[in-house]
Amino acid sequence: MNPATDITTETEHITVLLPAGRLPLAIMDEVHQLTVRYGLEVYLTTLQNLRLLNVPKTATTEIRARLAALGAEFKAPGRFPIPRACVGGPHCNLGLIDTKAVSARILARFADRGHTKAKLKLALSGCILSCSGTRTSDIGIVATRNGYDVYAGGKGGPAPKIGRRIKKEVTEAEMLAAIETLIDFHDRKTGTKQRMAKLLGDPDFPFAEV
Structure with a gap:
């Protein structure tokens, strides 16, 4: 199981890493579009990351790819912790x-x-x-x-x-x-x-x- 995606029955979440708590505008714009399209929620975590909630499992690959194309990186096992x-x-x-x-x-x-x-x-x-x-x-x-x-x-x-x-x-x-x-x-x-x-x-x- 990838810790960046917390699996439930039909949905999961995706955690986008935000170094120094900064959210690049291109990623923010894409997140807004994805949120509107898929009815997602956005949670800003206590570790200063951005978590997309209620992501349909059928859309996970597309959403990750669209964000990765803008330079987004995701929570994953073994990553060096962002301060x-x-x-x-x-x-x-x-x-x-x-x-x-x-x-x-x-x-x-x-x-x-x-x-x-x-x-x-x-x-x-x-x-x-x-x-x-x-x-x-x-x-x-x-x-x-x-x-x-x-x-x-x-x-x-x-x-x-x-x-x-x-x-x-x-x-x-x-x-x-x-x-x-x-x-x-x-x-x-x-x-x-x-x-x-x-x-x-x-x-x-x-x-x-x-």
Whole structure:
């Protein structure tokens, strides 16, 4: 079963990935046309993706093809997680970085990664207010005036946990290296899926709290 399509009796859903929460106008226009044609609903997810609901199974292939032709990518097993990002600078007067650009560089760094195990979530915040939930994500990146803070092991849900800060005021290159180390560690220690919070107590965890 493809997790991008949640199968019911006659309909399913399709999840379109939106890096940095941005919805390209061409895709938005096509989604509008498809929604009118097939009577779909549009749901904007908490992970900043776009989900088409009530997609007739007979139309799934056509809808995916029409969106893919415009550059749309879809949720699928093993994909590197797109960071949930706040709007960042210059659109927020508190934003210290362009979160769209930094998110793109994170995704470019890991574009050739063959497979990333679930259930990792990344978040990127342009300031310490952490509007994107950086402290309650498996890996959280927070911009400060002197570099990046990196958090690991946060989670939401019924038993939320605040992540552990494992890097303080580091460069972007050091931040990217920390993400890679964390994901490689998660991959070694995980069978199919696991939250990073469960690995904080592992004796091999690669970072101390700072």
